[in-house]
Amino acid sequence: MSDRIFGICSLLLAALFAYSAFLIEESFLSDAVGPKAFPLIISAILAVSSVFIILKPDEEPKWPTLSRFVEIVAAIVAMVLYAEFLPIVGFVIATAVVSAYLTWRLGTTPISSLVVGVSISMGIYIVFHLLFGLSLAKGPLGF
Secondary structure (H helix, E strand, O other), rough: OHHHHHHHHHHHHHHHHHHHHHHHOOOOOOOOOOHHHHHHHHHHHHHHHHHHHHOOOOOOOOOOOOHHHHHHHHHHHHHHHHHHHHHHHHHHHHHHHEEEEEHOOOOOHHHHHHHHHHHHHHHHHHHHHOOOOOOOOOOOOOO
């Protein structure tokens, strides 16, 4: 029963996300795809996943223990803080910090997670900013 409740809530979230995407105003200078495409794709994937969960729930779902639930909440807090600090410290620094934290919480050593966090941050920066020319949040260091 809890899976179906989760599926229904996720389906409602997908509908809200799609509705919000349709509210995005398009400029006459936008590209062929437009700014609505990505949010609509995400909402469609979420909707399909939600319907699958509703139609075929787990018979015996296993809920996380309290310590795992705290880890999940900490990951959510990290992502919210990432969104808040992104315009302040910039893409590279914010992404390196949150990637390092999340990989550390997934079980890597602190040094490995720091290397992975910086690598992920720089890799995304190189691909999306330098190769594709997309604008990413600039931090106090100018990148």
